[in-house]
Every structure is written in C-alpha cells, then in structure tokens.
Amino acid sequence: MAHTLPPLPYDENALAPYVSAQTLSFHYGKHHTGYLNNMNKAIAGTELESLSLVDLIRTVAKNVEQKTLFNNAAQVWNHTFYWNSMRPGGGGEPGGTLGELIKDSFGSYDEFKKQFITAGTTQFGSGYAWLVKDGEKLVVTKTPNAETPLTDESKVPLLNMDVWEHAYYLDYQNLRPDYENAFADNLINWEFAEKNLERVFAG
Amino acid sequence: MKCSVSTLAAILCLVAAALLPTAAEAQITIPTPTITPPTVTVPSVQPPSVTMPSTQPSATQASTSASGYPYKLAPLPYDYSALEPYIDAETMKLHHDKHHQSYVDNLNKAIEKYPDLQKRSPEQLLRDLKQIPEDIRAAVRGNGGGHVNHTMFWEIMKPKGGGEPAGPIAAALRTNFGSFDAFKTQFNEAGTKRFGSGWVWLVSNPGGKLEIVSTANQDSPITDGKYPILGNDVWEHAYYLKYQNRRADYLGAWWNTLNWDEINRRFQKASTGL
Secondary structure (H helix, E strand, O other), X not given: OOOOOOOXXXXXXXXXOOOOHHHHHXXXXXXXXXXXXXXXXXXXXXXXXXXXXXHHHHHHOOOHHHHHHHHHHHHHHHHHHHHHOEOOOOOOOOOHHHHHHHHHHHOOHHHHHHHHHHHHHHOOOOEEEEEEEEOOEEEEEEEEOOXXXXXXXXXXXXXXXXXXXXXOHHHHOOOHHHHHHHHHHHOEOHHHHHHHHHHHHOO | OOOOHHHHHHHHHHHHHHHHHHHHHHHHOOOOOOOOOOOOOOOXXXXXXXXXXXXXXXXXXXXXXXXXXXXXXXXXXXXXXXXOOOOOHHHHHHHHHHHHHHHHHHHHHHOOOOOOHHHOOHHHHHHOHHHOOHHHHHHHHHHHHHXXXXXXXXXXXXXXXXXXXXXXXXXXXXXXXXXXXXXXXXXXXXXXXXXXXXXXXXXXXXOOOEEEEEEEOOOOHHHHOXXXXXXXXXXXXXXXXXXXXXXXXXXXXXXXXXXXXXXHHHHHHHHOOO
C-alpha cells in the first residue's frame, strides 16, 4: 500500500517570520511530497510495499544498490520528524526532565545550543543537525543529505534541524547561522523531543 | 526582599552582558579543522580593482598581497543582471559575493599555518589533495573546490551566450555523444540525479575521452585526475530564489548562458595536456 504524508502539524504561516509560509509551502508541498511520490513509485508492486516506513528505511539502508530509494524514504521520515521538531512559540531553554538531561550532558543549555548550531553550520552541503539520545547521555550529531540516526538503532533521535538550503534560502539566503539561531530560539518543539525521550524510557 | 528599579536594571544589564556575547559567538565560532561552509556571514569585501579578463587562466591564483592571503576572488566578468532572465541578479550577487567569497576566505584561513602550500595554485592543492596535511584536508577539499569550481562557472557563462556550440568542442561533443542534443540530455539527467548539493561536469578523462560526471558538494574532478571543461552548479543556492524545487528547469535554462569561446579554450587546454 502506498504511504501518505501526515498533514503539517500547523498552518503554513504558523512559523513566520522565522520560517515563512512560502518556504513551508515549497518544502512540504513540493520537496516532501516529491520524496513521497518517488518512494511510492519505487516500492509499488514489490515486497517492500508491505513494510512500515521505518522498517523500509532500515532494510534498504543495508543495500548500496538501493541508495536512491533509501534517500527518498529517509527524506520522507526526516521531514515528518522535522515538522514535529518545530512549533509556533517554541524554542529557548526547556525545563523538566529534558532540561535536566541537557544540563547533565552538555553542562548548560547554552553549550547545547552552541554545539547544535555548530553542527548545522559545519554540515558542508545538505543535511541535518540532530539531538539524539546515546545511552544515558544526549549528544548532538550531524548527517549529510538524507542520512538519519534512525539507521543506528543504538541512538534515539529526539529532534532535528534541516540545513538543506531549501529549508532556509528564501528566508535567509546564505545566512545559515541566522536560520539556526531563529530555530533554536523560537521554533524548537521541546514537548516533541521530550515525548521521544519518554518513548525510549518506556522501552 | 525589596528590589528597586535600579537593582532590577543592574541585574538585567548583567544578564544581557552574560548572554549577548554567547549568542554572537555561536554565529561565528567554527572549529578550524572541519570544513567551513559557504553559509557563514562574511564581511563584504571590496573586489580587487584589477579587471581579470574572462579568459585569464589564473583567476584563482592570487598574487602576493599585503594582507598575506594568497587567494583572491576575481570580480564577476559581467554585471550581476547580465544573465537574466536565466539567472537572476540577486542570485548572482549572493552566489559570487557571499558564497564564493566565503570559500576564498575559508581556504585562506585553512592554509594560514602552511606557508609552503600558499605558493601553490588552488588547482594544484586539489590535484594533490592526498598530500595536504590531514588537519586541513577537508577544508581544502571543500573550500579549494568551491573556489576553483566557481571561478570556472563564472567564466564559462556570458551575457547573450548559449546557442549551438562552435569550434573544436562542437565536433568533440558529436563524436563522444552522437549530437549536442544527446549530450545536453545526458548532462541534464546527471544534474537532476545528483542528490543533495553538488556539480555536474563535462570532463576530459586521463585518456583524453570526454565524459559526463557528477560530484558531491564542492568535490572537483581535478582530484580524480580529470579536467573540467564545463560544469553546472546544482547546489540549491545556485537556483532556489528563481526556480525553487524546479532544478530541471534551471538545468534547461542554463544552456542559454554558455560562453562557447571560453569552453573551447578550456577544451584546447585539456587536449594539450593542461
């Protein structure tokens, strides 16, 4: 059965001025939908069609000959995760369990933010910055293109920030760090990240 | 405890003083050993006043300068708006003045502590990438590639360009690909298929045969021993303001900008063993 995209979790203009409605319209309506269509076309009529999205990604990740399918499938998952990593009125220092874990892992929220932004800025070309749970600690990582921590089952992704140029070029042009700062200060959906953490704790 | 207005102001002032430098630092602090990207804000730098002709082969090679930085950004060989409507002026300005400048600055920074390397042309750095000290190899690969690739890119385009190729390259394309149209189709397909950021190239391989290849990010065919005769930038920054997700439209329109005289010059250079 063909996969479908969940709707954006907010209106297209909900993240403005940090991410514009125009950017979200292209990003969700063209890029994300494009990856979905390419993936569905590639798996149609094959046994891969019966797999869940996560199982599909983990299965084809092991086969270099299925790189194109991996790229499209992983981008379907990465983007849904990215939409949920943001919310209107988000960002800033989190409290609760996550706030404590961030202090334990990075020393301070500011140190986390610095590492997260550096990861995004130094991801040369297209890719993502991530906050992941690795054992009992949280760590910041970066991945090129469609690569995703989902394929490393020892790590649990908590949130991601898309640094493909299409994620910010209409709004920030070459100023990727400005986008990253706006993302950290005004968009991060810490409730989503905390939910991912609880899911892990629940096994 | 009574908190007077002046005390509150003093606390706010202290908090601001503590936070502001952190926020500013987060934007500009980049560990030197890793590749620094094209997206870092750079102060606008006045291009050198010397006009570099578009056929000048050493546009990437800087003369020694008072600042001690060996590599310089040559001015764009035409107006920002000269390639309209195929490439818009805003894209050209950002692409040349910000992205390309940033590769030049970061390349200069990367080789700062290696005076011997500063004497080499950026093409030489890329050709012998394996000999570059490991701590700066990724930075040279990304930023040296970014410098050389973009220098070629500006030169192989011109206002009122495009059309059918003439000269030796026209015959070579027919021999290698059957026809100019067949070459364009294969080239555009390779550009569309490049996943993420990168380039699509017509190169002369070590045996002298022409082939279409694609590289990721700013990787240069020179590192693989291949000479780039022409190449198109398919990083999203090359087309997103005008074409957004429609990369194929950009690839199709780009042929209208080509400077076949310069491409023939590069082809001759490849044929005569660099």
